[in-house]
Amino acid sequence: MRSSHVPHPDTADFEQVTVSDVSRVYGRRRALAHVSLTCSAGQIIGLLGPNGAGKSTLLGLLSTLIEPSTGEVRYGDRTAREAGAALRAQVGFLSHDLQLYPELSARENLEFFAGMYSLDRPAERVGEALTSAGLADRADDVVEGFSRGMRQRLALERALLHSPRLVLFDEPFTGLDEAACVALVMRLRALRTARRIIVLATHDLDVVDGLLDHAIILRRGRIRELGDGRSLRERYRAAIVDRGGGRRPAGPDGGGVTVARPVKAAEEHTA
């Protein structure tokens, strides 16, 4: 997954995110344990695992909003602390709760965030985003009256309004009908073509099978990876359900999905 990468010296842009031996502890509970992985531009990485596996914590760490207890996350050659606020301009986050203000209209929501990101030509960017979300004719309606699918489309445009390099999705397919899922998958593919780094946490294995470039299966805060030719659902079942997540089968990768290759430190800890 590693690629040759020269970070832009004058901006916080980057083409690779490296998570090195990261653990995150909340009191006595360990949410993540010795996680290491690398995400590169032009890839869609899937975080899979049961509830409480640490997917959302890992997304929070990648988003810079959660600091690791140990280990570090590097964006290009800088940590979040070194890059400061400018790095956050390169991160987009779409969570299950859509980060919208339901009392505001679709346009007002986007205008607010365009202002927060100090975007050039905000009115034009907002107009484009509304068109892209298919909400141009509902732009001045309050979000409260929107369906889940409409809100989701708006929230996606909000997360992408500032053209971030790293785009994080937490359960993006939940509550969407089939057409909306297909539209979201197409958008994810377009983002991959635009060389974004896309990390998504999901339970919808059928939807993402064939979409992901790499799948990372988490259980109890640790990476469980598989590497044979079965479908994603079979791999997931083998890692989480059948084997309790404790074993890693041997064999070459195959099919539409390859499995993320953690660095050595993680292999030692997860073995």
Add this chain to the structure above:
Amino acid sequence: MSGFLKVAWLVLRKDLRVESRNREMLFTTLFFAVSCVLVFSFGFVRGGQAVEGAASGILWITIAFSGTLALGRAFERERNHDALRGLLLAPVDRPAIYLGKLLGILLLLAVVEAVVVVLVAFLFRAPLFQYVWRLLTLLTLGTIGFASVGTLFSAMLVRTTNRAVLLPVLLYPVTIPVLIMGVSGTAALLQPEPDLAMARLWIGLLFSFDAVFLTLAFWTFEPVMTE
């Protein structure tokens, strides 16, 4: 407009827009404040004569109680729908978000206080408008002191489940000095022979409290919001 003030203005304008549509905080806070004064008036006014010195205490305790109610909901909009994450991810100085939220609370409390002052003056026969500018200064500084601490605590507690209990527990011990200064300064203005020098002293102390706690709040908001 500097980037810092622009962000504060954006947050304030957004809060005002939301509030103008549902008026949730304004109505609940105002209703509570008016009820508070009315109930106190039944206890402290006998035969049209208020207990001496009661008006200043009732004015400030009403501001504190209704202010706590408003502060408890200050970050509720951000907590619902995870909008807080969207705000914190924006590449802005995070204390500017705090300033925007604080200004929203101050505007709300200003409206509440305008009603409460008139009501206290009427029900308690208190000469609150005799030294209107001094009273205005006391109210402004006292409200800034109370709300600056309260907004910070409200942000701190936004991710906790029992924040409704914790907010007053944390807030009152820290803001008791503000309330004492406010009550003492207002009492100095309302007594039969107003003690303007004493009122000035309390105003000066309130100013010092505000300076210290506003600085602390701006300084600590960023680490408080980082997990």
